[in-house]
Amino acid sequence: MLLADVVRTSNQVSGTSSRLSKVSLIADLLSQCALQVAAGTASADDIGLATRYLSGSLRQRRTGIELASLSGKSWLSELPTPPEAGVVTLSELDTVMQHASELAGAGSSRVRADLFLSLVRRLTAQEREFVGQLVGRLRGGLRQGALESVVMTAVADAGGVALVDVRRAVAAQGDLPGVAQALLVDGAGALNLFRLMVGRGVSPMLASSAKSVAEALAKTGPAGVEWKLDGIRAQIHKHGNDIHVLTRSLDDITDRVPEVVELISSLPVASAIFDGELIALHSDGRPKPFQETGSRAASRVDPKVASARTPLTAYLFDVLHLDGTDLIDEPGSVRRDVLETAVPPAHLTPRLRVEDVADPAQVDAATAFAADAVARGHEGVVVKADDASYDMGRRGAGWVKVKPVHTLDLVILAVERGNGRRSGWLSNLHLGARDPTGRFGLEGGFVMLGKTFKGLTDEMLRWQSAELPRHAVGPTDGYVLALRPEVVVEIAFDGVQTSPRYPGGLALRFARVVRHRPDKTAIEADTIELVEALHQY
DNA sequence: GTCGGGCGAATTC
DNA sequence: TTCAGACTTATTCGG
DNA sequence: CCGAATAAGTCTGAAGAATTCGCCCGAC
Numbered sequence: 117m118l119l120a121d122v123v124r125t126s127n128q129v130s131g132t133s134s135r136l137s138k139v140s141l142i143a144d145l146l147s148q149c150a151l152q153v154a155a156g157t158a159s160a161d162d163i164g165l166a167t168r169y170l171s172g173s174l175r176q177r178r179t180g181i182e183l184a185s186l187s188g189k190s191w192l193s194e195l196p197t198p199p200e201a202g203v204v205t206l207s208e209l210d211t212v213m214q215h216a217s218e219l220a221g222a223g224s225s226r227v228r229a230d231l232f233l234s235l236v237r238r239l240t241a242q243e244r245e246f247v248g249q250l251v252g253r254l255r256g257g258l259r260q261g262a263l264e265s266v267v268m269t270a271v272a273d274a275g276g277v278a279l280v281d282v283r284r285a286v287a288a289q290g291d292l293p294g295v296a297q298a299l300l301v302d303g304a305g306a307l308n309l310f311r312l313m314v315g316r317g318v319s320p321m322l323a324s325s326a327k328s329v330a331e332a333l334a335k336t337g338p339a340g341v342e343w344k345l346d347g348i349r350a351q352i353h354k355h356g357n358d359i360h361v362l363t364r365s366l367d368d369i370t371d372r373v374p375e376v377v378e379l380i381s382s383l384p385v386a387s388a389i390f391d392g393e394l395i396a397l398h399s400d401g402r403p404k405p406f407q408e409t410g411s412r413a414a415s416r417v418d419p420k421v422a423s424a425r426t427p428l429t430a431y432l433f434d435v436l437h438l439d440g441t442d443l444i445d446e447p448g449s450v451r452r453d454v455l456e457t458a459v460p461p462a463h464l465t466p467r468l469r470v471e472d473v474a475d476p477a478q479v480d481a482a483t484a485f486a487a488d489a490v491a492r493g494h495e496g497v498v499v500k501a502d503d504a505s506y507d508m509g510r511r512g513a514g515w516v517k518v519k520p521v522h523t524l525d526l527v528i529l530a531v532e533r534g535n536g537r538r539s540g541w542l543s544n545l546h547l548g549a550r551d552p553t554g555r556f557g558l559e560g561g562f563v564m565l566g567k568t569f570k571g572l573t574d575e576m577l578r579w580q581s582a583e584l585p586r587h588a589v590g591p592t593d594g595y596v597l598a599l600r601p602e603v604v605v606e607i608a609f610d611g612v613q614t615s616p617r618y619p620g621g622l623a624l625r626f627a628r629v630v631r632h633r634p635d636k637t638a639i640e641a642d643t644i645e646l647v648e649a650l651h652q653y
Numbered sequence: 654g655t656c657g658g659g660c661g662a663a664t665t666c
Numbered sequence: 667t668t669c670a671g672a673c674t675t676a677t678t679c680g681g
Numbered sequence: 682c683c684g685a686a687t688a689a690g691t692c693t694g695a696a697g698a699a700t701t702c703g704c705c706c707g708a709c
Contacts, residue, residue: 136674266692324690325668346666347666348665348666349665349666363664363665364664364665364666365663365664365665367663367664406665406666406699407698407699407700409665409666410664410665410666410699410700410701411665411699411700411701413664413665413700414663414664414665414699414700414701414702415700415701415702416701416702417701417702511690511691512690513689513690534695534696535695535696536694536695537671537693537694537695538694538695538696543695543696544695544696544697566697566698567696567697567698568668568696568697569669569695569696569697570667570668570669570670570695570696570697571668571669571670572669572670572695573669573670573671574670574671608668610666610667610668613698613699614699615698615699616699617698617699618698623697623698623699624697624698625666625667625697625698626666626667626668626697626698627668627697627698628668628669628697629669
């Protein structure tokens with residue numbers, strides 16, 4: 117299969133806004149590819165490669181090709197298009213990409229660039245643009261409007277099977293190109309081979325969100341209400357003594373968390389897949405700031421030293437497989453029962469059962485349970501429906517998270533111009549709290565606490581794009597527009613964290629705009645002292 | 654030739 | 667991680 | 682019973698803070 121065919125389809129996909137059309141374009145290409153494979157004019161690998169290179173979410177990892185040094189001279193358009201252009205095959209492209217990946221960090225950039233250029237010289241202008249974006253150093257990656265779910269739908273169509281079957285296969289083994297290839301070469305039966313396997317990462321189930329416990333329970337029906345811990349999601353596989361700890365994106369961090377491995381190896385089970393959360397706790401059981409937990413998960417050096425200094429506690433909340441039995445299709449209540457037979461209570465997330473959501477007393481109890489979790493320093497709760505199966509990789513209605521929200525009135529210190537859909541509008545706001553005593557600068561000044569662009573409707577974007585320039589001060593650098601501290605916004609956020617970047621030593625977590633407050637003046641904005649009071653240790 | 658700073662990428666939330 | 671908006675799919679309603 | 686209106690669910694693309702690590706480059 118030629119690269120040109122993939123590029124053409126990619127461009128057609130970019131040119132259409134209808135999801136349905138995108139799907140059929142991609143499905144057509146894949147079907148065509150399958151026919152070529154059957155006829156022997158293409159290799160089976162081409163199906164996987166086509167799927168991979170069509171998926172807009174694909175990010176070429178560390179290609180080691182220094183496009184930055186080449187792109188300054190608009191090299192893409194300057195290269196002549198050779199007469200034999202348009203005949204490069206997908207596997208040729210993939211070979212060069214892989215080669216470049218392997219060389220990343222091991223050879224001079226000159227050699228790597230030459231390798232890449234020798235391929236690029238044989239491409240048409242369109243192919244060059246595609247490949248340039250693919251490598252990702254030019255203008256923020258490949259934007260073709262066909263993310264994985266679109267490609268997945270196309271794969272299902274081309275293979276003549278239901279989308280859920282493809283999704284299930286991909287979720288079980290996390291590899292859409294591999295599934296596509298098996299389906300289109302070997303037929304629908306091949307999907308059965310992509311099953312849950314201990315040791316192979318599974319896309320974790322995600323939670324939707326609700327404003328209150330009552331609202332969450334209304335969605336779930338009878339449920340378990342569990343503490344939501346502010347740690348790192350962990351999927352833990354045990355096969356005898358072979359233990360693997362995976363993150364949310366299925367990155368293997370086993371070597372970084374020896375204490376977790378030790379805990380799991382002590383459990384009296386032969387094989388299992390658990391889902392849970394890892395978190396650093398103070399000796400009194402209160403959680404440490406997320407930064408400490410996060411740094412444990414990110415740090416690769418001296419795991420022994422790190423685990424001694426900041427041990428992580430594992431709290432398990434689900435089990436997908438236990439001793440030969442797959443449990444993903446079992447209802448949540450059954451999985452929880454199984455989990456409790458395998459894991460001691462100290463390593464289970466605290467939980468309250470709600471049998472009858474129509475009973476106000478039970479709803480009140482659940483609300484109080486959530487308030488208690490927050491009082492103990494945790495994030496909130498996740499309400500899990502008794503009858504919810506483990507929907508791999510999906511953000512289903514079966515799990516609903518509830519977190520308390522704080523709000524502050526802050527002052528807009530500056531605003532940034534928007535990009536993409538928001539180009540032409542003023543979007544990202546720099547937020548400051550009032551500093552009446554001048555501890556962080558001049559008296560009556562303001563302390564920056566972070567930025568946000570979230571929560572703005574188109575109407576709000578219009579309003580602030582018209583209003584904010586009236587408060588502009590001094591020259592701009594073209595991107596950030598500095599403002600006199602006059603406009604107040606109401607900001608919602610999840611919490612306050614320590615910051616090495618901002619002058620007050622504090623930053624807001626997940627700040628979003630609730631509404632503009634033209635009725636308020638800057639002197640009525642909240643103070644840095646109030647923010648400090650919200651900072652929990 | 655080695656050390657450290659700067660910066661970007663990738664990852665968590 | 668959050669959020670809004672565009673879109674798709676499922677359900678209900680009216681003639 | 683069918684099509685239209687409505688509700689619910691999904692996907693995309695805006696970008697946040699903090700962290701660690703790898704790579705490049707300049708100073709010594």
